[in-house]
Amino acid sequence: MKMRFLQLCVFAVALMLVVSCGSKNRQAKAKEQPKAEVAQGAQVENQPKKAEEVKEVKKGAVVEKPAKVVKKEEPFKEFRTDLPKAPREFRAAWVATVANINWPSKNNLSTAQQKQEAIALLDLLKKNNFNAVIFQVRPSADALYHSKFEPWSYFLTGTTGKAPSPYYDPLEFWVDEAHKRGLELHVWLNPYRAHHSNGGQVTSESMVRKAADHVVRLRNGMYWFDPANQKTQDHSSEVVMDIVKRYDIDGVHFDDYFYPYASYNGGADFPDDASWNAYRKAGGNLSRGDWRRDNVNKFIKRIYTQIKAEKPFVKFGLSPFGIWKPGYPAGVTGSSQYDELYADAKLWLNEGWIDYFTPQLYWPIDPPKQSFTSLLKWWESENKHNRHLWPGLNTVEVRSSNKIEEIKRQIEVTRDVTPNSTGAVHWSIAGLTKNPLMLKALYEGPYRAPALVPASPWLSANPILKPTLMLTKQTSSVFAKWLHKQPEQVFKWVAYARYGNTWEMEILDAPQTEYSFPKTKNGQKLNAVAIKGIDRLGNEGDYMAEEITE
Numbered sequence: 001m002k003m004r005f006l007q008l009c010v011f012a013v014a015l016m017l018v019v020s021c022g023s024k025n026r027q028a029k030a031k032e033q034p035k036a037e038v039a040q041g042a043q044v045e046n047q048p049k050k051a052e053e054v055k056e057v058k059k060g061a062v063v064e065k066p067a068k069v070v071k072k073e074e075p076f077k078e079f080r081t082d083l084p085k086a087p088r089e090f091r092a093a094w095v096a097t098v099a100n101i102n103w104p105s106k107n108n109l110s111t112a113q114q115k116q117e118a119i120a121l122l123d124l125l126k127k128n129n130f131n132a133v134i135f136q137v138r139p140s141a142d143a144l145y146h147s148k149f150e151p152w153s154y155f156l157t158g159t160t161g162k163a164p165s166p167y168y169d170p171l172e173f174w175v176d177e178a179h180k181r182g183l184e185l186h187v188w189l190n191p192y193r194a195h196h197s198n199g200g201q202v203t204s205e206s207m208v209r210k211a212a213d214h215v216v217r218l219r220n221g222m223y224w225f226d227p228a229n230q231k232t233q234d235h236s237s238e239v240v241m242d243i244v245k246r247y248d249i250d251g252v253h254f255d256d257y258f259y260p261y262a263s264y265n266g267g268a269d270f271p272d273d274a275s276w277n278a279y280r281k282a283g284g285n286l287s288r289g290d291w292r293r294d295n296v297n298k299f300i301k302r303i304y305t306q307i308k309a310e311k312p313f314v315k316f317g318l319s320p321f322g323i324w325k326p327g328y329p330a331g332v333t334g335s336s337q338y339d340e341l342y343a344d345a346k347l348w349l350n351e352g353w354i355d356y357f358t359p360q361l362y363w364p365i366d367p368p369k370q371s372f373t374s375l376l377k378w379w380e381s382e383n384k385h386n387r388h389l390w391p392g393l394n395t396v397e398v399r400s401s402n403k404i405e406e407i408k409r410q411i412e413v414t415r416d417v418t419p420n421s422t423g424a425v426h427w428s429i430a431g432l433t434k435n436p437l438m439l440k441a442l443y444e445g446p447y448r449a450p451a452l453v454p455a456s457p458w459l460s461a462n463p464i465l466k467p468t469l470m471l472t473k474q475t476s477s478v479f480a481k482w483l484h485k486q487p488e489q490v491f492k493w494v495a496y497a498r499y500g501n502t503w504e505m506e507i508l509d510a511p512q513t514e515y516s517f518p519k520t521k522n523g524q525k526l527n528a529v530a531i532k533g534i535d536r537l538g539n540e541g542d543y544m545a546e547e548i549t550e
Contacts (some may be wrong), residue, residue: 026108031370069162076471076546083530083543084503086494087448089415089451090356090423092132092434095121097155098139099198102429107158111166113171114156121429122177128432128439129447132184134253134317136237137171140196141207141225144173145247149239151205160181161205175248182492182537183511184453186251186317187243190238191299193257195223211235227259227342228275228295233302238302240303244310248534251315252307256360258296261335278481292342304353309534312460313537319358319392321344322375329378333369347400352385355456358425362394364406365413372410376417388454390414390423395431395438404441411446421454452492455538464489464533471529471546475514478548482531489541492534496545500524 088505096102102123104114125133137144142153151161156170164170171187178185194215195208196252202208208215216230225232239546240252259270277293286294304316321337324346349357359379363370376391383389384497393410398463400406407426415422426432432439465485472479483488493508497517502524506515519526530545 015105042414078544078546079121079528081528081545082497083532083545084505086505086507086534087449087451088422088454088538090132090388090421090425090452090453091130092134092184092186092390092428093125093130093395093422093427093429093446094134094392095136095429096139097144097153098190098196100155102433104156107155111164111168113166114164114170118170118174119177121433122174122181122183124432124439125183125429127179128443129450131182131451131453132186132250133429134186134188134251135171135174135190136190137243138187138189140190140193140199140222141211142199145243146243149235149242150207154200156413158200160200160203171243171247179248180509184250186253186315187247187249188253188255189240189243190257191254192225192227192232192259193222194225198223218260218264218273219268219269220264222260222264224260224264224270224393225271226275227299228272228292229280233295233299236299237302237306241306241310244307244314248312251317251355252303253317253319254300254303255319256321256337256341258337258341259292260341262340265495270297278348284296289339289342291370293338293344297347300348301351301353308459315355315456316353317356317388318345318348318354319360319492322359322361322363322392323370329374331368332371332374332378338514344417346382347386349379349382352383352387352458354387355459356388356390356423357383358426359388360394361410362390362392362398362427364398364400365409373413373417374415380417384438385458386420387458388421388423388456390421390425392425392427395426395435396428403435404438407438408445408542411442423454437464452507452534453538455540459537461535461537461539462489464535464539466542467531467533467544469529469531469544469546471548472541473548477516477518478526478529479514479516480529482544483513484533489535490533491536494532494534494540496528496530496532496543497521497526498528498530499526 016074022230067311092394093438100107102119109117122133141150143150144156151390152163154160157164167313173446175185178201194211195206197220208223211225211228211231214226214231215223216226217223225236243249244252265271268358276288276291300318307314307316320343321335321341323332323334323335323337325338326333339346345359348354355380359375361372361375362373365372380389391414393407395407398406411424414424469484470481480495487510490510492510495506495508495515497504499521508515517529526548528545528547530543532543535541
């Protein structure tokens with residue numbers, strides 16, 4: 001009995017221990033369970049919630065709102081488009097220094113007065129939408145610049161060989177001031193004239209004395225280099241290339257004086273017996289006329305080749321007498337440059353030994369014997385290499401009852417005959433300075449808007465880099481500023497603004513790199529701006545354009 005009682009007691013104690021341990025385990029599990037549920041809930045919270053779950057949370061739970069993301073405003077967006085072409089036309093005037101025709105007005109002006117007159121002429125051209133000036137720097141084997149080959153000009157200081165005082169270099173000044181105004185500057189030289197009859201006394205400083213073995217005297221008092229003499233050709237070439245190398249010019253220009261007009265020597269033949277006899281003795285078999293023309297032909301080709309070898313971007317231009325030969329074209333009469341000046345200008349144009357050709361078409365449109373239109377069309381028919389054909393206009397004294405209307409008509413004719421490269425050169429700037437009505441008529445008529453110089457695609461040039469454009473919105477305008485990695489490449493800018501569906505443009509000079517565009521114009525909103533660079537040869541670079549949003 002005792003034994004059985006003891007067994008029951010042991011069993012009861014063991015059972016109580018089992019029940020007690022189970023209860024503790026359940027309590028421990030119950031305490032741990034909420035932690036597991038919270039952890040599980042946290043994992044779910046990081047996952048995207050279904051729409052119903054989100055709605056459920058909004059009803060009961062307090063949800064922390066996410067931080068607000070501020071979107072960066074991007075009002076300007078670069079884009080590509082078709083920009084309109086800027087107008088193109090060469091608009092130049094000759095500035096003659098020989099005999100003080102245009103500048104300086106007298107040969108005894110001070111340096112300050114000379115500069116003042118030069119600036120006035122350049123300002124006039126700029127203001128009236130011209131884009132080039134052809135400046136005479138070597139009237140007669142003299143120099144309006146510092147030269148180690150020829151003396152200072154009598155027309156500059158009143159004394160051959162005397163430098164300006166206070167000293168300055170007139171050509172350097174003209175180049176700098178022209179470029180500041182976005183004007184091309186072409187240097188104009190007379191290759192063979194050694195002394196002008198208005199050039200004061202022949203002194204020991206003159207090339208007449210220094211080059212006596214290849215200079216001849218004409219009956220009208222002028223002196224002329226002998227074009228056949230090798231020393232003449234070498235010296236003139238040296239003078240040209242000295243200017244090309246040392247000055248930042250845009251062009252070299254020769255006029256119509258090769259062998260002189262017969263009237264300069266009283267109708268007598270040019271006195272070149274010495275060189276002609278030497279040629280014959282050496283076995284030469286050309287006729288005298290062909291031999292003279294050959295001398296000039298070789299010189300023209302040589303100058304063109306040398307310029308291109310030194311600075312390909314410097315243009316070479318010629319302004320020969322307007323008639324090649326009588327009968328070309330049919331019905332034209334007058335002097336023959338071919339037979340009198342021994343200048344075969346048609347050959348130079350045919351061969352492409354020039355970059356621009358400016359025949360002096362100083363006659364009106366209507367007379368058939370020397371018709372401006374007929375002659376221009378004929379020269380264009382001889383333009384085998386598609387060089388620039390920019391005729392010379394006699395703005396000073398064209399023979400017409402209405403000079404102003406005649407010159408305006410001639411500009412329109414050039415646009416019709418040479419539409420791919422229009423342009424003209426006015427003889428001389430006095431036709432503008434001394435005739436305010438002419439100047440006003442051109443500015444309000446054919447030259448009412450600025451124009452770029454036509455490009456010269458046959459001349460090599462490095463591609464122009466694309467500019468960087470930055471726009472800033474202001475109260476009533478959009479301020480544009482642009483940068484260029486190689487600013488020396490740029491001679492002009494074309495800035496574009498689109499109002500509604502219409503593009504407008506402004507031609508700006510290289511130093512200007514900012515512009516303010518009104519937000520509205522003619523009832524239309526500004527919605528895009530673009531900018532592109534133009535190099536000194538008229539080539540266009542790639543543009544940058546940005547759209548403007550509200």
